[in-house]
Every structure is written in C-alpha cells, then in structure tokens.
Amino acid sequence: MNDDRISRSATLMQVAARAGVSTATVARVLKAKGYVSDEARARVEAAVKAIGYRPNAMARGLRQRRSFTIGHMLDAIIVNPFFVNVAHWAEEEALEHGYKTFLFNHxxxxxxxxxxxxxxxxxxxxxxxxxxAIATENVRLLAAAGIPALQLERSKTPAAPAIRVDNKVGALEAMRHLVELGHRRIAFVGGDPDLIGRGATAGPTVEEDRLEAYRSGLAAAGLSPDPALMRLGRYYSLEAGGTSSEGYRHAKSLLELEERPTAIFATCDILAAGALQAVYEAGLRVPDDISVIGFDDTIAANLTPQLTTVAQPMEDLGRIGFRAVLAAIETGEFPELPLLPSRLVLRRSTASTAR
Amino acid sequence: MNDDRISRSATLMQVAARAGVSTATVARVLKAKGYVSDEARARVEAAVKAIGYRPNAMARGLRQRRSFTIGHMLDAIIVNPFFVNVAHWAEEEALEHGYKTFLFNHxxxxxxxxxxxxxxxxxxxxxxxxxxAIATENVRLLAAAGIPALQLERSKTPAAPAIRVDNKVGALEAMRHLVELGHRRIAFVGGDPDLIGRGATAGPTVEEDRLEAYRSGLAAAGLSPDPALMRLGRYYSLEAGGTSSEGYRHAKSLLELEERPTAIFATCDILAAGALQAVYEAGLRVPDDISVIGFDDTIAANLTPQLTTVAQPMEDLGRIGFRAVLAAIETGEFPELPLLPSRLVLRRSTASTAR
DNA sequence: ATTCAATGTGTCATCGATGACATATGGTGT
DNA sequence: ACACCATATGTCATCGATGACACATTGAAT
Structure with a gap:
C-alpha cells in the first residue's frame, strides 16, 4: 500500500504530489498565509499526516538565511549548576519562540x-x-560575521552588551543579615581573582561587586575588613575533578586562626559547600558555632544544613536574555537591558551568635 | 579597501571569485581531496583567510543529507547532574568527530x-x-523516519537498543562494604517505582537491579530484608523546585523507628543528600551514628560529609554512546553494546558500627 | 459590457556546498 | 607516432523550502 517509504523524512514535493497540488499550495497551507481553498487545504493536511511530513530545517534555513538557532557559550557546565540553569531557561524561552539553542562549554x-x-x-x-565570555578577540569574530552577541550576568568584555545582575543588593542583604544576628568577625571567601576586574571591562565585575558589598556591609556596621579573614582564589579547581576543595581549604585555614570568624560569606555555593565540610570536620556545627552564606542558590538546598544563600535570577537571565537577542535578530539592535536583582534566601545555615 | 562586507559570512563562491578559480577547486582544497596545484591551493587558502570564510553547515547538510548533528534527549537536567554529565561527555566525543549535539530536556x-x-x-x-526515554510510541517516530536511536543507561523501551550499566556490581560492593563494617540494619531508600520495571522492557530496569543487589547483599550476609526499612518513592519532586525533600522525608521516618537502621543505602545522590539532612537535624552524626551511601557520584563530593557512593561511568556512557550511534549512522547498524560497570567510591559517610 | 479586486493556484530561481562529469595538458612507455 | 595515465580545473544539477511573480477565475461595481 505504501510506496513512499524512503528512509529519510518526506519532502514538501512529495506532499504536493500526493495531494495533487503544487509545492506553493502546500507551502501556503503550512505557513497559513495566502489564499487556499478549503478543499485543497484538507487534501494537503491529509497528505501531511499520511506521510508524516516534517519540514527540513536545513533547507528552510538555507533559503531564509536564518537557522532559528542560537549558540550559548558556557563555562564549567559539569561543575557549577549555575550555567546549566541559565542555559535551561534560555532554551525554554527559545523553544517557545520556535528556536533551539546549541550549547558549548569552553x-x-x-x-x-x-x-x-x-x-x-x-x-x-x-x-x-x-x-x-573569555577572550574579547573571540567575541569580535561574531561581530565580524554580523552575529549579535549578548553576555549574561558576567560581562568580561566590552565587545558585547550584557544583562547584568545586581550582585550588591543580595550580598548587602546577606551582610546585613549576619550583622543583625550579631556577627562581627565575618570572613570573605571569594572566587577567581581574574573576575575581580582587570582591564577595560564594561563596569565592575561580578566578584568586584560581591567584594564591595562585603566591605560596605561591614562599614555600615562600623566594622573594617580584617585582611586575615579574607581569602581569594578560585571557585573550584577543575583538575581536582571539580570538587569543592577550594572552599574547604580556605575555611580550614580560617578555622585554624587564633580568633576564628563566627561567620563565612562565600561567593559561590560550591565554595560554601567546601566550607561546610571544613566546619564539620573541625567538629563544629553550622549554624550553632559558625554561620555560612553562599551565593547562586544552585546546590544550596541539597547541602547540610540547607544553605542560606544569595540567589541569582537564573530563570530571568535565561528568558530575558533570549528575548533580547531575539529582538536584536529581528530589529538589528538590542532593547534596553535590565539590571536584574539578586536576593537573599534564608535557610538553615545562619544563626545568632548569642547562643 | 574591503568591499566584500556583507553582514553574513562569505560563501564558497566568493572565495572562488577572489582566488580566481572555480568553486570545485575551492571545494577540493577544503576537502583536501582531488588534484590541486600548489599555486591554486595557496591562492584559495589566502582568500579563505582574507574573507574569513566558514562553510555553511546548512547548505552542506542539505546537499549531503547529513546534518552532523545528533539529538540527546534528557530528563530533569536541572535537578540531577547525572544527565548533564552524560550529555557533556557525549558532546565532547561528538565534537572530536565533527559532530554537535542538540539537547532536549523532557x-x-x-x-x-x-x-x-x-x-x-x-x-x-x-x-x-x-x-x-519515556514513551515507546515516541521512540518509534524515529524508526519511522529512519533515524537510529540508542538508550544510555536507562532502557525503558524495547523500541531502541541500549548501553546499560551493571548497577549490581557497584551496589553489591556497597552492600558488602556496609556488612563488613558491621551493619545489620541497612535501610533502602529508592527511586520512582515506575523505574522498578513494569511492562515489556529490555531486561531489568535500573531500580530493579539496585533493589535486587540490596536483597542479595543482605542474603549474602545471612540477613533478610526488613520491610520496615524499605522506602520506595521518587528521586525528587519537581514541584518542590527539585530539592532533596524525598530523601529527607524517607530518612526522617526511618530515624523515628523504634529500632532505627545503622546504615542507609540510597539509590541516588540527591536522595542521599536529603538523608544527610535528616540525620543532621536529628542531632546524629554521619558516619559515627549512621552510615549513608549514595548512587551516581554526582554531588557526592560536595556534601557533608563527603558521600561514599556508587559511581556511574558517565564519561564512558557519553563517549561510547556517541561512538555507537556514529557507527550506526555510517554502517546502518549498531556495534555490540557493552555492559558498563558501576563501582563503589569510598569517601567519608560510612564507618564501622563498632565505635 | 468593462474594469477591478479578491480569490486560488502554479512555475521557477534562489539559498550554498557538493560531487559527478567533462575537458585539457603534459609526460611516459612502446 | 600513438596510447595511456596522472595531474589540474571547470560546469552544472542537486539537496528541499520559499516567495516573487505570473496566470486564472469569479463576482461586484461602474
């Protein structure tokens, strides 16, 4: 009964042949634009269903000079769920607009x-x-090819616009929270110094903001930062299989101080996870003996105890980010890019010093 | 000086024009096959570099009837890093073979x-x-379109072959480990009953294997499973924002037993994470008061204490999986599919009962 | 009767890379 | 001298969808 069983999916021409109309008519039915008689429409729809026709995206893309695909460049995707989350929401929004994303993990x-x-x-x-983004020269390749590019949350290069997150609001909230709980010796465990802003970038970097919020949080409480309580390094070492060893190492050295901190503010949940391990190993309890705050709200809810953290608007980043590039694709220029808020999420890793 | 500044990337024809040769010659240079004089080759290469030519994958794909793309269907990508890991390694292998993967999270x-x-x-x-995979009828759509499909680790449908993981070896190792440490009351906290095998699937499902290993681990020690120590449910509830609440809930009820278990074997790190929280909250310590073992080795190293777990061969799954479908693409049939081993990774969440 | 707009349908060049095929030249062997 | 092969290069149909354009037909308005 069936003859048109070629291995690959059928073509529009085969649909046309089966429906007894021209390819143009089929196209009109599929695009739902232009004049088509009800009868022709019905025949085409029947043929589409019978053959199981699916348009060939490559052919369409070639002709329309549009792939309906966007690339999403990511970092450390298997170590830090932050990236997966942002990518997920961008993909979600893309799907709703007939687009698909390609991920690439540099x-x-x-x-x-x-x-x-x-x-x-x-x-x-x-x-x-x-x-x-890593290298400005790489980002420029896109400009040369006429492809719009947008940075989400981390803006490392002036070669592309960015949707930024106001890291300060959440971080300040976190500091205020700790101060209100009575903490005075608050340690800072931060990320890659590379992110602490060097070179001509568009505005302060993520880590700069977090560090500054730490300082002004202390200042607001009449405190000054104690260099002995500050640890800057990286979020994680990839060589070590992406464990949280950096946070562990830093926290361990903090706990060995004569006068150890009563709270640790870590700028990444992965760092905080390591800090929790160090505290546990030292025989102390969180939050009874020491409070810990993380950043991102990625693995925070899975940790013990559940981690109080500064949440990033990952869904908004992905969704608004996609819509922004979509606008750029269609109009040739980016809309105004918002500054998204971060916010403190209270869980169980912080408590009053007065116990 | 430059004129060929169209917004989109240049075409092969433009390269040919600039090099003063035909498109065929350019193609020969790019494919490195066929005869080309050194002089022509040099001119083409210079033109390619000058214009910044990149072949158009859509045009190539249309012509070759090959997209050099594979789809990767995933589950719960933002909740369980297992999927991200497998996807990452499949992508990695794909890149090395000139392919790209498309992810889709159902x-x-x-x-x-x-x-x-x-x-x-x-x-x-x-x-x-x-x-x-979820629905057999969905998987069949691919067969109808002549597209090879392969299941990685979880085989839920007979409609596609599968690379399976021997969940038993690792799980048995885990049970042996606990028994050797003196544990007799070992609880089982497992996943979605849906995964515990129903309907005609190709062999036992993942959870069946884990459960069976639990039982035979007990039997080998002369123990019989105590129904009061078994909890079956789901890995996580997505509604709850993907927290580890299920493991928490199960462990909590186990700890409230008259005779509580001395060890918990959870079939997913996310479940184990919840169990760790419940133990902590009950004022007990891991591994001193109770031992916990997880499964997958995803977030295990980030937990407190670092979790002993049964590791899945995620890199092998991804890499070997890609190579298998590549063979299927090229030869029309799948090579023999291996059964990959799981293995116990010792960390700090298990200890002897004799303390 | 004539003009015009609305409706309906078909033809075909195009997007860019590819590879089958044709063609041309020079050198080697007999 | 001729046959033959290696070398070198060009022409063109093709992949499948699209949309500009042309061509019909019908009914309403003038």
Missing part, C-alpha cells in the same frame, strides 16, 4: 571558546549568548 | 518528549541518544 579555556565560536558560525546561529 | 513528560523528537526530526539529526 570550560574556561580561550582556545576552546574560539573553536566553539567557529562551530557556531558554521552552523549559522542567529545569535550567541555568553554566560562567561 | 523533564519526565511524554508530551514534551514528543515535541523534542519532532524538533529533532525537523533538524534532521543523524541519530538520537536517550538518557531516559
């Missing part, structure tokens, strides 16, 4: 980022999102 | 899975990987 490596961008260009993505 | 929803598969077909993926 893992912090500029050479890999370059390869990823070349792949994106070959695939003719209509735009690119960066959730961590 | 989140356990068959209707979404269907949509994802339709998107895959429209994009003309050359094959599809499932790390959690």
């Amino acid at each position: 893992n912090g490596d500029g050479a890999r980022e370059r390869i990823g961008i070349e792949r994106f260009i070959e695939r003719r993505v209509d735009a690119v999102l960066f959730t961590n | 989140n356990g929803d068959g209707a979404r899975e269907r949509i994802g598969i339709e998107r895959f077909i429209e994009r003309r993926v050359d094959a599809v990987l499932f790390t959690n």
Whole structure:
C-alpha cells in the first residue's frame, strides 16, 4: 500500500504530489498565509499526516538565511549548576519562540571558546549568548560575521552588551543579615581573582561587586575588613575533578586562626559547600558555632544544613536574555537591558551568635 | 579597501571569485581531496583567510543529507547532574568527530518528549541518544523516519537498543562494604517505582537491579530484608523546585523507628543528600551514628560529609554512546553494546558500627 | 459590457556546498 | 607516432523550502 517509504523524512514535493497540488499550495497551507481553498487545504493536511511530513530545517534555513538557532557559550557546565540553569531557561524561552539553542562549554579555556565560536558560525546561529565570555578577540569574530552577541550576568568584555545582575543588593542583604544576628568577625571567601576586574571591562565585575558589598556591609556596621579573614582564589579547581576543595581549604585555614570568624560569606555555593565540610570536620556545627552564606542558590538546598544563600535570577537571565537577542535578530539592535536583582534566601545555615 | 562586507559570512563562491578559480577547486582544497596545484591551493587558502570564510553547515547538510548533528534527549537536567554529565561527555566525543549535539530536556513528560523528537526530526539529526526515554510510541517516530536511536543507561523501551550499566556490581560492593563494617540494619531508600520495571522492557530496569543487589547483599550476609526499612518513592519532586525533600522525608521516618537502621543505602545522590539532612537535624552524626551511601557520584563530593557512593561511568556512557550511534549512522547498524560497570567510591559517610 | 479586486493556484530561481562529469595538458612507455 | 595515465580545473544539477511573480477565475461595481 505504501510506496513512499524512503528512509529519510518526506519532502514538501512529495506532499504536493500526493495531494495533487503544487509545492506553493502546500507551502501556503503550512505557513497559513495566502489564499487556499478549503478543499485543497484538507487534501494537503491529509497528505501531511499520511506521510508524516516534517519540514527540513536545513533547507528552510538555507533559503531564509536564518537557522532559528542560537549558540550559548558556557563555562564549567559539569561543575557549577549555575550555567546549566541559565542555559535551561534560555532554551525554554527559545523553544517557545520556535528556536533551539546549541550549547558549548569552553570550560574556561580561550582556545576552546574560539573553536566553539567557529562551530557556531558554521552552523549559522542567529545569535550567541555568553554566560562567561573569555577572550574579547573571540567575541569580535561574531561581530565580524554580523552575529549579535549578548553576555549574561558576567560581562568580561566590552565587545558585547550584557544583562547584568545586581550582585550588591543580595550580598548587602546577606551582610546585613549576619550583622543583625550579631556577627562581627565575618570572613570573605571569594572566587577567581581574574573576575575581580582587570582591564577595560564594561563596569565592575561580578566578584568586584560581591567584594564591595562585603566591605560596605561591614562599614555600615562600623566594622573594617580584617585582611586575615579574607581569602581569594578560585571557585573550584577543575583538575581536582571539580570538587569543592577550594572552599574547604580556605575555611580550614580560617578555622585554624587564633580568633576564628563566627561567620563565612562565600561567593559561590560550591565554595560554601567546601566550607561546610571544613566546619564539620573541625567538629563544629553550622549554624550553632559558625554561620555560612553562599551565593547562586544552585546546590544550596541539597547541602547540610540547607544553605542560606544569595540567589541569582537564573530563570530571568535565561528568558530575558533570549528575548533580547531575539529582538536584536529581528530589529538589528538590542532593547534596553535590565539590571536584574539578586536576593537573599534564608535557610538553615545562619544563626545568632548569642547562643 | 574591503568591499566584500556583507553582514553574513562569505560563501564558497566568493572565495572562488577572489582566488580566481572555480568553486570545485575551492571545494577540493577544503576537502583536501582531488588534484590541486600548489599555486591554486595557496591562492584559495589566502582568500579563505582574507574573507574569513566558514562553510555553511546548512547548505552542506542539505546537499549531503547529513546534518552532523545528533539529538540527546534528557530528563530533569536541572535537578540531577547525572544527565548533564552524560550529555557533556557525549558532546565532547561528538565534537572530536565533527559532530554537535542538540539537547532536549523532557523533564519526565511524554508530551514534551514528543515535541523534542519532532524538533529533532525537523533538524534532521543523524541519530538520537536517550538518557531516559519515556514513551515507546515516541521512540518509534524515529524508526519511522529512519533515524537510529540508542538508550544510555536507562532502557525503558524495547523500541531502541541500549548501553546499560551493571548497577549490581557497584551496589553489591556497597552492600558488602556496609556488612563488613558491621551493619545489620541497612535501610533502602529508592527511586520512582515506575523505574522498578513494569511492562515489556529490555531486561531489568535500573531500580530493579539496585533493589535486587540490596536483597542479595543482605542474603549474602545471612540477613533478610526488613520491610520496615524499605522506602520506595521518587528521586525528587519537581514541584518542590527539585530539592532533596524525598530523601529527607524517607530518612526522617526511618530515624523515628523504634529500632532505627545503622546504615542507609540510597539509590541516588540527591536522595542521599536529603538523608544527610535528616540525620543532621536529628542531632546524629554521619558516619559515627549512621552510615549513608549514595548512587551516581554526582554531588557526592560536595556534601557533608563527603558521600561514599556508587559511581556511574558517565564519561564512558557519553563517549561510547556517541561512538555507537556514529557507527550506526555510517554502517546502518549498531556495534555490540557493552555492559558498563558501576563501582563503589569510598569517601567519608560510612564507618564501622563498632565505635 | 468593462474594469477591478479578491480569490486560488502554479512555475521557477534562489539559498550554498557538493560531487559527478567533462575537458585539457603534459609526460611516459612502446 | 600513438596510447595511456596522472595531474589540474571547470560546469552544472542537486539537496528541499520559499516567495516573487505570473496566470486564472469569479463576482461586484461602474
């Protein structure tokens, strides 16, 4: 009974043949635009269903010079769920607009980022999102190819606009929270110094903001930062299999101080996770003996105790980010980019010193 | 000086024009096959570099009837890092072979899975990987379109072959480990009963294997399973924002027993994370008062204490999985599919009862 | 009867890369 | 001298969807 059983999916021409109309009519039915008689429409729809026709996105893309695909460049995707979350929500929004995203994980490596961008260009993505750009020269390749690019949350290069998160509001809330609980010796455990702003970037970097909020949080309480309580390094070492060893190491050294801190403010949940391990190992309890606050709200709810943390608006970043590049694709320019708020999420890792 | 500044990337024809040769010669240079004089080659290469030419993957795909793309269908990507890991390694292997992967997260929803598969077909993926297939009828759509499909680790449908993991070896190791440490009252906290095998699937399901290993681990020690120590439910409830509440709830009820268990074997790190929280909250310590073992080795190293767990071969799953579908694409049939081992990873959440 | 707009349908060039095929030149072997 | 092969390069149909354009037909308005 059936003859049109070629291995690949059917073509529009086959649909036309089966429905006894021209390809143009089929196209009109599928696009739901132009004049088509009810009778022709019915025949085409029947043929589509019978053959199981699915339009070929490559052919359409070639003709329309639009792939309906955007690239999303990410960092450390298997270590830090932050990136997966942002990517997930961008993808979600993309799907709702008939788009699909391509992910690429450069893992912090500029050479890999370059390869990823070349792949994106070959695939003719209509735009690119960066959730961590590395090298300005790489980002410029996109501009040269006429592909809009947008940075989400972390803006490392002036070569592309960015949707930023106001890291300060949440971090200040966190500091205020600790101070209100009576903490005076608050340690800072922070990320990659590379992120602490160097070179000509568009505004302060993520870590700069968090550090500044830490300082002004202390200042507001009439305190001055104690260098002995500050640890800057990286979020995690990839070589070590992406464990939280950095936070562990830093917290351990803090706990060995003569006068140890009563609270630790870590700028990443992964760091905080390591801090929790160090505290536990020292035979102390969180939050009874020491309070810990993280950042991002990624693995926070899975930790013991559940971690109080500064949440990032990951869904908004992804969704608004996609809509922004979509606008750029369609109108040629970006809409006004919002500054998204971060906010403190209270869980069980902070408590009053007065116990 | 430059004139060829069209917004989109240049075409092969433009390269040919600039190099003063035909498109065929350019193609020969790029493919590195066929005869080309050194002089022509040099001119083409110079033109490619000058214009910044990148081949158009859509045009190539259309012509070759190959997209060099594979779809990867995933579950609960933002809740369980297991999926991200497998996807990451499949992508990594794909890149090394000139392929790219498209991810789609059905989140356990068959209707979404269907949509994802339709998107895959429209994009003309050359094959599809499932790390959690939901509905057999969806998987059949691919067969009808002539697209090879392969299940990784979880095989829920006979409609596609699978690379399976021997969940038993690792789980048995885990049980032996606990028994050797003196544990006799070992609780089982397991996943979605849906995964405990029903209907005609190809062999036992993941949870069946884990449960059976639990039982035979007990039997080997001359113990019989105590129904009061078994909790079956789901890994996590998505409604609750993907927290580990299920493991927490189960462990809490176990700790409230007259005779509480001395060890908990959870079949997912996320479940184990919840168990750790319950133990902590009860004022007990892991591993001093109670031992906990997880499964997957995803967030295990970030937990407090670092979790002893049964590791899944996520890298092998991804890499070998990709290579298998690549073979299927090229030869039309799958190679022999291995049964990959799981293995116990010792960390700090298990200890002897004799303290 | 004539003009015009609305309705309905078909033809075909195009997007960019590819590879089958045709063609041309020079050198080697007999 | 001729046959033959290696080398070198160009022409063009093709993949499948799209949309500009042309062509019909019908009914209403003038």
